[in-house]
Amino acid sequence: MKTLDQFDIRGRSALVTGAASGIGLAYAECMAEAGARVTLTDIDGEAAEREAARLREAGYEARAAKCDVSKLEDVAAAFDDHAAAYNGCDIAFANAGLDVGNGFWTPEGKRNPDGQIDVYEPERWYKSIGINLNGVFHTVREAARVMKQNEALSGRRGGSIVITSSNAAEVNEAIVGVPYMAAKAGVKHFMRHAAFELAAYGIRVNAIAPGPFVTNIGDGWVKKNPAAKKAWDELCPLGRMAETYQIKPLALLLASDAGSYMTGSHVMIDGGMQLGPIKPLND
Structure with a gap:
């Protein structure tokens, strides 16, 4: 098989959680641009529909659904609707966070009194x-469940599941809140277990572990706070x-046949x- 042919996902379908902005929206755009039929889900259903409409206007096949990933019934309904619309589900991005x-x-560069464990x-x-953890499990x-069908x-046969983890699963980051760190560490090991179990069904499970990306996470605090942006720039x-x-x-590598021999990978x-921050954080 030719190299570029392995990235071809035309005719396949993908569901993305947390797809109304940031990394989730980038996943949805990527899948649509590569020819997949996409369902964008988000707790903000109106925003998800706006982005799906934008993709449709650009000539892609996209739909939207409101979904709170902390509620299993929401997630189940989103996958059922997606499978009914697109005759199954080939690719899923567990991204919402x-x-x-x-x-x-x-x-x-100072101690944050609200961020202390005690x-x-x-x-x-x-x-x-x-x-960040229960939502990934759901x-x-x-x-x-759907991919087995x-x-x-x-x-x-099978499918590809891609989880958004974080480099916080691998390294300590003093600027990041403690529950986020713990959740992403749990996500990494859960991904490995899921990959181990689901390989027999031809379902691959991998995780993308982003570092500092400019997104709306944390209410877009990096976009709003030049000092935060500068701090991350200097640490990287x-x-x-x-x-x-x-x-x-x-994302396309892991979703497509180009990643057909990858499962259980936590890709930074x-x-x-x-490798470590350029400027160490000291009291």
Whole structure:
């Protein structure tokens, strides 16, 4: 098979959670641009529909659904609707996530009193785990359920599940909130277990682990706070935060047959952050 032919996903279908903005929207755009039929899901259903409409206006096949990934029934309904519309599901991106608060260090280089473990609000912990870890479980669970039916529905066996993890699963980041770090570490190991179990069904499970990307996570605090953007730029060995379009080629690799021998991989795309910060954070 020719190299570029392995990236061909025309005629396949993809569901993306958290697809109304940021990395999730980049995934949805990537899938549509490569010829897949896409369902954009998001807790903000109106925003998801706006983006799906924009893709349709550009000539792509896209639909939208409101979905709160912390609720299993929402996720199940989204996959059922997608499978009915597109005769199964070939690709699923378990992407939806949020950051409920800063870490113990501020971008300006000082201790953050609200981010200390001994005073951290439990509600923020529960909310983060509910979306960032439980939401991934719900999405992978329902994707696996539908993908096991693919051969009967479409004649294509298996599928590809891609989870958005984080370099926070691998390294300590003082600026990032503690529940986000814990959730992403859990996501990494859950991904490996899911890949181990689902390989027998031809379902591949991998994770993309982004580093500092400019997105709307944390209520878009990096976009709103020049000091935060500057701090991340200075910490990164490549000297800059990434834009979401830069994640698209990796997403296509893992979603397509180009990644057909990849499962259980936790792929870093973080500008070298796993190598360590250029400027150490000290009191």
